[in-house]
Amino acid sequence: MSADSPPPxxxxxxxxxxxxxxxxRALYAQGSNPGSGDRVVVAMGDLALTSGGAARQxxxxxxxxxxxxxxxxxxxGAAFFEVAIKPGHPPVKVxxxxxxxxxxxxxxxxxxxxxxxxxxxxxxxxxxxSHCQRVEIRLNNGPMLDQWFDPPRPPLQPGIVNWREPxxxxxxxxxxxxLRNLIIEFKPETT
Amino acid sequence: xSQARAAAMAIxxxxxxxxxxxxxxxxxxxxxxxxxxxxxxxxxxxAAPCGDAAVAGCEDRVVVAMGKIIVSSGKSQKRLAKGxxxxxxxxxxxxxxGAPFFEVAIKPGHPPVKSxxxxxxxxxxxxxxxxxxxxxxxxxxxxxxxxxxxSHSQRLEIRLNIGPLLDQWFDPPAKPLLPxxxxxxxxxxxxxxxxxxxxLKNLIVExxxxxx
Numbered sequence: 497m498s499a500d501s502p503p504p505x506x507x508x509x510x511x512x513x514x515x516x517x518x519x520x521r522a523l524y525a526q527g528s529n530p531g532s533g534d535r536v537v538v539a540m541g542d543l544a545l546t547s548g549g550a551a552r553q554x555x556x557x558x559x560x561x562x563x564x565x566x567x568x569x570x571x572x573g574a575a576f577f578e579v580a581i582k583p584g585h586p587p588v589k590v591x592x593x594x595x596x597x598x599x600x601x602x603x604x605x606x607x608x609x610x611x612x613x614x615x616x617x618x619x620x621x622x623x624x625x626s627h628c629q630r631v632e633i634r635l636n637n638g639p640m641l642d643q644w645f646d647p648p649r650p651p652l653q654p655g656i657v658n659w660r661e662p663x664x665x666x667x668x669x670x671x672x673x674x675l676r677n678l679i680i681e682f683k684p685e686t687t
Numbered sequence: 688x689s690q691a692r693a694a695a696m697a698i699x700x701x702x703x704x705x706x707x708x709x710x711x712x713x714x715x716x717x718x719x720x721x722x723x724x725x726x727x728x729x730x731x732x733x734a735a736p737c738g739d740a741a742v743a744g745c746e747d748r749v750v751v752a753m754g755k756i757i758v759s760s761g762k763s764q765k766r767l768a769k770g771x772x773x774x775x776x777x778x779x780x781x782x783x784x785g786a787p788f789f790e791v792a793i794k795p796g797h798p799p800v801k802s803x804x805x806x807x808x809x810x811x812x813x814x815x816x817x818x819x820x821x822x823x824x825x826x827x828x829x830x831x832x833x834x835x836x837x838s839h840s841q842r843l844e845i846r847l848n849i850g851p852l853l854d855q856w857f858d859p860p861a862k863p864l865l866p867x868x869x870x871x872x873x874x875x876x877x878x879x880x881x882x883x884x885x886x887l888k889n890l891i892v893e894x895x896x897x898x899x
Contacts, residue, residue: 616851621714624858638850639828640883646836646876654882664858668714670866671852673885 503644509577509657514585514682515631517577517657524580527567533583534608535562536680538633541575557635557678559611561604577657579631579680581609588682590628591662597625600679609682616667616675626664630681633657638673714856722789723869727797727894728843730869733786746777747793749816749823751845751890756785770847770890772823774816789845789869791892793821802840802896803874809837812891821894828879828887838876842893845869848885 510517516524524532537545539554546552547568552560554576562568564583570576597614599622604611614632616622633656640654669675723730729737729744737745750758752767759765760781765773767788775781783790809826811834816823826844828834845868852866881887 616853618851636851637883638852638885639830639846639848639881639887640850641828641887642880642882643877646878666714666856666858668854669851670854671849673850675851675853 503651505653510631510659512659514582514588514629515659515680516580516582517631518580519577519657520575522568522570522576522578524578525568525570527562527565531580531583533564534581534606536560536579536581536611537562537568537570538577538579538678539575540577543571543574543576545570557613557676559604559678561606561611577633579633588629588685589662590684591626591664593626593664594684595624595626595664597622597627607683609680611678611680614675614677614679616669618669618672618674621666621668624664624666626662627660628662628682628684630660630679631657632660633678633680634676635678636673636676638671714854718865723843723871725871727794727841728871728892729792729794730843730845731790731792733788735781735783735790737790737792738781738783740775740778740780744795745792746795747818747820748775749773749791749793749892750775750781750783751789751791753787753789753845753847754785756783756788758783770825770888772815772890774818774823791843791845793892800841800894800897801874802894803838803876805838805876806896807836807838807876809834809839819895821892823890823892826887826889826891828881830881830884830886833878833880836876836878838874839872840874840894840896842872842891843869844872845890845892846888847890848888850883850885 505519507519507521509519524535526532536559538559539556541556543554544551545554545560545568547566554560600615601613602610603613642654643652718732720731720734722732736742737748750773752769752771754769756767757764758767758773758781760779767773812827813825814822815825854866855864
């Protein structure tokens, strides 16, 4: 028989050769930890983050970026994603043409990746544009069902964190809610 | 040729001239008129090829309004708003004025309906039609709410609340990624929770279990 409450969500929200995204836990909070290279903490609710003796308040969708050697701490029970970019990941894949997407909001511009809020109103079109590989964290979701089954099988958990491959495309929001995603996108590597 | 196969081919032939698998090539083009097709259902978007009851394969049908439309049948006329339906049985014809809408045609002679081993009615939904072979309801669940353990037979789901949803066109051209507003669901026994940020609201056409 299925349980009365859902099983706890998987603490690993996404993992591949490029990133490890953890849910509500900070595996790479210590800068001395092997593997603690570039990291982004994305708040999914209000939280207070501390780093280097300073406290910083983050609201849902806000984030903090840390480079190699930097440490941070998060309070117990906080809702967040820790995006750890794996040092020594494979070469970044890029599209055949680099065309900046219109209508988004750039929030961080670093040497190896940039972070932006991907936005698009219902009915609106984003003209032809391109992306490199990227992590997508959905901030607006619409109705979304978490399901657990009888007889038991792996729960069907909604994909809030997604990995996207390079693409050149045109998009239109045919939904009934503004698109709002936080995107961490790799920059093309210099050869 | 079986009656079911002949019916399916008759419906498919209606669209053979005007549709292709990659019909939506640019944002300006109209979407594919076939929203969904399998052995049980043929669902068309903003077209009513089964409005004439004399067309082979057009028996049980449900017109689902996705906006304000007028459905007329005989001397009666029905104004429908988004999410409202009109149900027609064998021999009944109709016309639809306006858009958007879906026409759901249940294929006569479809394979046996698959049902779960236990029938547990889902709570919190609203039945809007109850017929001998299928029923139609609004599947609804508020944000954060849980629907206790329940079951479903095979069913067609039309999403009324969607959230953000991207239609995409690729370069170089690839099969368009059409958002899944219309879905077919297999039988299940499950518990569900709306972990999104918008109330769940779907229109469901669900088969009733067939007598064994």
